[in-house]
Amino acid sequence: MTHIRKDFLNDKKHIHFIGIGGSGMFPLVQILHGMGYYITGSDNNPGDTIDFEREKMDIPVVLGQKAENIKGADLIVHTAAIMDDNPELIAARESGVPTIERADLLGLVTSWFDNCVCICGTHGKTTTTAMLTQMFMECGMDPSAVVGGKLPAIGGSGRLGKSDIMVCEACEFEDHFLKCHPDIAVILNVDADHLEYFKTLDNIIASFHKFAQMTTKTVIYNGDDINSCKAVEGVTGKKMITFGMDEKNDYYPKNIVHKDGRHTRYSLYYHGENLGEVLLNVPGDHNILNSISAISAAIESGCSVSQALSSASVFEGAGRRFEIMGENKGVTIADDYGHHPAEIEATLKAAKAMEYKQVWAVHQPFTYSRTAMLLDDFARVLQIADHVVLSEIMGSREKNTYNIYAKDLADKIPGCVWFETFEEISKYVMSHAQPGDLVITLGCGDVYKCAKLMLAEK
Known part of the structure; x- marks a missing residue:
């Protein structure tokens, strides 16, 4: 590269x-x-x-x-x-x-910093990058940052700091992350995605292996994730740190307590030692893992343990990551960037754990290739919601050579309906949703516009 x-x-x-x-x-x-x-x-x-x-x-x-x-x-x-x-x-x-x-x-910009922390993985990159950026700021580290979503604390998604620390969201799409210069690499997970480019999961794992090997100092990886572990096999010359739910990892949580589906408290352990308590203000078990990886990266970058633990509570989410947009007619409207089955599953499970009556998933499939290749997985995870509404597929950079349409996905989900326009979706959902329900728009295209329409629906 x-x-x-x-x-x-x-x-x-x-x-x-x-x-x-x-x-x-x-x-x-x-x-x-x-x-x-x-x-x-x-x-x-x-x-x-x-x-x-x-x-x-x-x-x-x-x-x-x-x-x-x-x-x-x-x-x-x-x-x-x-x-x-x-x-x-x-x-x-x-x-x-x-x-x-x-x-x-992006690769050029990362080369300017002596301690560039690159966050990679199929899911959770933006949340973890945003969280670590805010933690560094809270710890007085003055980082530069490239985040894939908007972070209110930095007034956008990029930040120019005065220190030698940078936090960078490093995406595997078409091997783009191999152009970065990671000093610390965080591997959150490795899953089948971008198969139109990679073709096989083994090829994806091989790219993550290259990324880990080119890291100059430390590789922090999910020890519970089989594919992440495969990716780091044979990587030499780095400090290797694992995180996960299992106690076999270097960092792991115990005494997990969820409150009202929105807040989590846990004790963080390192090699059997209780480092202290962490309070999270973002929902879901997946954010426990995201926070542990961020805390370990903060500690490796020079934050004190106590600072790293306490700073995690300051983060309250990034834009389009389970972002509560508002309420209309007693219905809560949220928006989420999830566009892969594993992401949608994590988001909808977190939503179902909250104290809403029913959960509506409004999903805009993104790219024909992903929709076609992962069709059954999308159908399975979307059924976690009580109601599913689809828009047409957003093709983005692709042409529909797969002959795949939203109707093909809708046909696999009992009770699912689909519409061609966001206006139709908005009118349908807001005429059927009941006070106390949660409606969450899902997708990395422009489905957030549908959330705004629903908020404005008379």
Whole structure:
């Protein structure tokens, strides 16, 4: 995997982002803007991020992608979702101006820090990255950060700190994480995803192995997860730390107490020693594991044990991670980024443990390949909810060569209905949901817009 040299930006002043509103672009925009670079951008879709960049950061953002948008740029950055036939990308490549993919820029940024903590795994990356970022801030470590979702504590999803510590969400999609420079790697879990690229689970495990081996200092991994353990087999020259629910791990919890489905208290143990109590303000057993991995990374990075334990309670969630949006007609509306069966399962189990009458899952399937390859798994986990409503599949970067449609998933779920538009979904759900119910929108596309429609439904 080729890395960009550390001084690549030294002669650059004007950086243009194609797809500047993307969740992977926004944190890099915030960091480079904070460093003094002149930023411009374009996007096809309006949204909160575009509004923030225009109004709060005074960044010129054009809606719609045209060749003339790149004028004056010294560097052009694009997302993986931008197709090769995009007129702006074509113009960029023909211009002679250096043009790179977002993952290359992220890899470059990670190389600037002596203690870069890279959070990887198929599920839980954003929550754990956001949690650790806030913990470092609480501990006075002044980190830089790249988070895949919005974190209220940093006013967005990127942060430029003054220390040599960086927290980075490192995604395995198309091996993008292999472009990073991890000093500490946290492997939360390894599961079958992005099979349109990896083809097999064994190939995914092999990529995580490469990531662990390229880490310079410490690998912190889920000792309960078979695939994570396979991924680190044969990794040498690093400090190896395990976390999990089982007492065989280096770090593990005991005396777990859940309160009202929203809060958790547990004792954290290390090699049989009780380090102290942890209070979490995010729901679900999966967040116990996320917090243990974050605490262990904080301790490895120089936080005191007591600081690391107490700082975990400050985190109250990241944007689009079981985010309570509000209430309408006595119905609570929440939004979650979950787009893989394992994520949806964790979210819906957490929702069912809360004190709501019934749980409605409004799911927007994301990419035709994932929906087709994991169809039965999606059907199984969505049935955890009392009611399931689907939108059509958001294809994103793909064309529907799989001949897969929302109806194919709906047919496998008893009582499931599906609609083509968010307006139809909103009207259906809000005319059928009862006071005391929870409606949670699920997906990594734009299904959050449906949550906003339901909140506004008269």
